Amino acid sequence: MTAFVRVSGPPNSNFLVGYPGISATLPRIEGRVEIRPLQGVSAPVLISLVTVSLQRRESIHPAADSVTKKHLAAPRKEIIDIVGKEMLLFRCPAGKESESVLAMDLPFVIFIPYGRGGEEIARRVPPASLQLDKRTAETYYEVVVTVQSGHQQQKKYQFPVPISRYDTLSTFGMYNRPESAERVTDQLVTLGISLPRWSYGPFDPVSVYIKLSPNPDCLNKAKKVTIRSITIGIDEEIVYNHEGDEPQRKVKKLISHAQQVGVRMPEAGYFTNLGLVFPAKDLRDNEGILPRARKEFPMFAVSGFTTTGTLYKIEYFLWVLAKMAGARDILLRQPIVVCPFDHAGCKEEMEAIEQAAKDAAHVSPDNPMLPAAQIIKHNDPNGLKALGMTIVGGQRKPLIE
Known part of the structure; x- marks a missing residue:
């Protein structure tokens, strides 16, 4: 059974928390992976494994801005990198092929590297999202959720996340x-x-x-x-x-x-x-x-x-x-x-950056204190209630509280 997968950010805010390039704000992607049945509101989904990562895709095609050279030049060159670390959010217990699930909410936080680690590429601050005219150069980021159901091939779901850098603000x-x-x-x-x-x-x-x-x-x-x-x-x-x-x-x-x-x-x-x-x-x-x-x-x-x-x-x-x-x-x-950003825009960001640094002082990168994952299994007595359904006279009906 195929699953419906989406990533939602914290309430009333973006996935991206903090300011990339400014280490005091602990820049990070916060959110939760939500998995629900795709066909039939309450048909269970078989889940073996769920991981999440932040992926950077970068490509160049220097000849793209010239109509004549475009077709003669080498094709577009592209690289794909994982930023930070891939996180394992769920794996079914040993000896079991998959878990039969009605709903899953799996919170995660991916810390974006903020140390200038020189040769140590894993610690370099990732470059900002950018697309130049005619796509001569392009960098963009996606949150990638990988879901495996039993013996089926792993399925990947991509969610774009624009990333800006704040270490070049003219107000510094x-x-x-x-x-x-x-x-x-x-x-x-x-x-x-x-x-x-x-x-x-x-x-x-x-x-x-x-x-x-x-x-x-x-x-x-x-x-x-x-x-x-x-x-x-x-x-x-x-x-x-x-x-x-x-x-x-x-x-x-x-x-x-x-x-x-x-x-x-x-x-x-x-x-x-x-x-x-x-x-x-x-x-x-x-x-x-x-x-x-x-x-x-x-x-x-x-x-x-x-x-x-x-x-x-x-x-x-x-x-x-x-x-x-x-x-x-x-x-x-x-x-x-x-x-x-222009100078006025940089000034406006300064106050928010200070506030983000104060908020980040309470966050530990080693133990970010995530909310507990919510997994409602097929045989859970309140499983249908979590999906907004109930059984009335042997039939499934929308739940009205």
Whole structure:
């Protein structure tokens, strides 16, 4: 007899509890596996084994965004990984092939790894759910329930769970310290930049302090240099198969802004402050309607952010190009972190993250204190009552309390 299987989360909340990427919140998937008869409300189901796991599916197809290359390139590459550990929820007693069951509610909690375990892959924080345009890169998660009935083949039931990462929020202190860098060409001019903060989300303002200084040892020569223009921009760099034999790198310019200068190099140096707004992908169609969100992905499905999976990684660089006459141009590239949420959204999450950390302080990963499993067997005297049925005059009827 086939079973009806579903996974339900805690009352009035999502499967996902806590904030992946933030260890203090003990990120975890909480819920219960519910098994009921599929045909005939009270026909018992034979159950031998029930397990649950969190599965990550990742795939890349770098040529998918080109119509011509798509058919000539290698096929889509895919990997499937189990996140954390697979949990055994039920196994029928030894010497018995299966248990005849009317209803089963099996609570579970799967802890999502949150330690940066270096080479120890099992402890790495899993990358966030993401689907890039034309599915060139994709990561999504499913809760997989495996049910075995007697001698029949194991049946798997998948339930999508979107997972976001919260360790790149622009409101965290570590991203709000100034970052600076310098670059020299020709030994005549030094380009220095300073970023007041280095994590950005969609529509966040990006400002850069820029200083061009002459080399004091060649001052006469450096003063003859003319600063023609200064351009700032942001690049998105995707490396496909970055851990493999043939990594493929694709760089895409997201935005740039040029300022014409036309000034001879002053003895004290040239200072300026340039800014731009971090671009955001508009998901709305021509009529201003947002597409229906897919269960596997959060709403920022096609907008990239800083992330590293097994098959791909996405990085971002802020670059400054100083074009000069009398000296070689200087290009400086500085890595930045891109967050899926804007600064206001990050601020809103902070309070909830603090609360989740307080709640997680009472949870022990070794003994999460799950409610007891409820298993109603075929011969249970109150079995039909649990299914909302009763026997009246020898016939099964809906139970009205």
